[in-house]
Each structure stands twice: as structure tokens, then as C-alpha cells.
């Protein structure tokens with residue numbers, strides 16, 4: 001039987017995977033649409049993040065305990081590096097089109 005914190009983590013991981021896929025797909029469509037010069041690097045970073053998120057979800061589904069620090073580090077890197085730097089460059093490029 002799952003505990004409350006386990007259910008919350010499962011829901012958060014499920015939402016994170018769904019959000020990640022949708023958000024990345026939308027950005028990648030926009031990059032192709034405008035011929036964004038840094039598409040290759042940006043898409044590679046998406047693939048790396050998605051792989052990490054999927055690995056965490058798989059670990060969780062197989063009954064392994066998720067290290068909260070691993071999840072925190074992933075989200076922290078995502079926010080500080082990817083969203084605030086990589087996505088911002090794309091946002092500026094989209095504004096210029």
C-alpha cells in the first residue's frame with residue numbers, strides 16, 4: 001500500500017513527464033518554424049532532461065525510492081539553467097520573428 005507522500009510523488013512525476021513532453025514538443029516546433037540557429041543544442045538538452053525525468057519515473061514505478069535530492073537537483077538545474085538561460089534565448093529569438 002502506498003503512503004500519502006508516495007502518491008504525491010507519483011502524481012508529481014506523472015505531471016512532470018507530461019508537462020515536459022508537451023512543453024519540449026511545442027518549443028521544438030517553434031524552433032523549426034523560425035529556423036532557430038541553436039536548435040540542435042536546445043533539442044539535445046531537452047532529450048537529456050527527458051531521459052533523466054523518465055529514468056526517475058521508471059525507478060519510482062519499479063518500487064525504488066527516489067532520492068529527494070536527485071529530484072531537487074534536476075528541478076533546480078532545469079529552472080536555473082534551462083528555463084532561465086536556454087529557453088530565454090529562444091523566447092528572445094521568437095520575439096524577433
Ligand SMILES: [Fe+2]
Pocket residue numbers: 024027042046082086087
Ligand atoms: Fe527548452
